[in-house]
Amino acid sequence: MTQMDIETLDRRAREILTANDRGGYTLPTAGLYPYQWNWDSAFAAWGFARFDIDRAWQELETLFSGQWPSGMVPHILFHKPDPGYFPGPEVWGASNGPIPSSGISQPPVAATFARAVLETDMEAGLARARGLFGKMKDWHRWFMAWRSEAGAIFITHPWEAGRDNTADWDSAMALIDPEGVGEYTRRDTAHVDPAMRPTKADYDRYIWLVQRGRRLGWDDAALARDAPFRVADPTMTFILLRANRDLAALADALGESRAEIDSWTQMLIAGSETLKTPEGHYTAINLRTGAHTGHITNASFLNWYAGIESPEMMAELQAAFAASPYPVPSHKVGAAEFDSKRYWRGPTWAMFNALIARGLLDMGHVEEAEALRSKTASLMAQHGFAEYFDPLTGAPAGGGTFTWTAAVWLAWASPSAGAK
């Protein structure tokens, strides 16, 4: 990449963030995802911090403006109605918070990126970080109260982990009979090739679970009783563990107590161990049966991000590097469920690679971190800022001009970012 290429790509990425900006929050991409999504916004903040610090803080502040009294931060905030998206606010029927929203959460990367934004803005940023600190802590406490099974964080809907149709949910989804779900019209397949999206069987169950939540008023205690879908997930567990360590560092910077946060960290470390299979791999557990799914997905490789060393996962990472030119695939290449174009069942995601690489770098695996950065950067340089990519060919897939892909270019993949 020449200096000119880098500058052009940096500019293009900034333009995408600006074009997806709706005034205080950023859409993942216009059309397919016309609202504010939780973890997408935290990535956006990381990207904005490269050229507009104030806007970076604002992105996080707008996200927390939708926090429920319970501490939960919804996965979608429906700021303005948009008929092009299904299921919209009328389907969720969730009026528990200050803004119409979905009734479930998403991986809590916010504290990690708030810390990253603060590091680029130590003086002015402390006041902004202080404004967010208590809210982030309340959110983490909500996870520990309502989503912890002995320190392993579980999800109650496939969308909660942000990996909608990963094979990790297959066994749990098979136990659901989506009886009475009724007729509905999907909108996603009007924007993107259906071969790149979840199936109808998946969607029936997604909607059925939303209908159940709505019936129960999105009440945490009611939802927890006889939950039809309960899967302990490496995405959630490792991300919350990492975010908790970052929240503790923020507590230090702000002169706040970190005792309660540290107690959660200890629980999450113990919970992470329960995700480990006898082979030493981190995989999801279907809590209704107690069985590990055994699938190696990109979430399995977040152990370093969470501060956990693993020779077994390092061997798997080397295997992933050998198996495709564009690691890390969202499902292991060669496994029966692998599908190179279908969303979370094979494609490689730049934002996930950014998390994995940050973990590798933090734990001293500099070479692997750099290899992952440069392979991911070449995907974006050749094919643009797509939602995800085919790990075998590099072909772009899903939505285009994607906020978090552009954000991780600016904050991590671009040679101008200094690989943090």
Ligand code: GLC
């Ligand atoms: C999809 C992804 C999820 C993401 C959302 C918006 O649902 O699976 O992780 O947050 O799109 O980009």
